[in-house]
């Protein structure tokens with residue numbers, strides 16, 4: 001059987017860190033298919049592999065800047081893992 005699985009996770013807003021409950025759907029090979037914020041006041045940012053969340057109150061520019069910071073940080077962390 002190969003069915004998508006849904007998992008409820010908690011994720012912080014990438015701008016301010018406020019946490020939200022997020023319903024995430026993963027494919028059988030563990031790729032993110034979809035995510036929905038189930039707490040009020042937040043929404044998911046559509047993205048390749050990670051459920052990213054932001055408050056509805058942030059403007060697009062804030063979210064974009066935070067997203068770029070997040071991306072740089074993630075790449076650095078992955079490189080560190082490879083070094084060790």
Ligand SMILES: [Zn+2]
Pocket residue numbers: 013014015016017018054055058
């Ligand atoms: Zn926020």
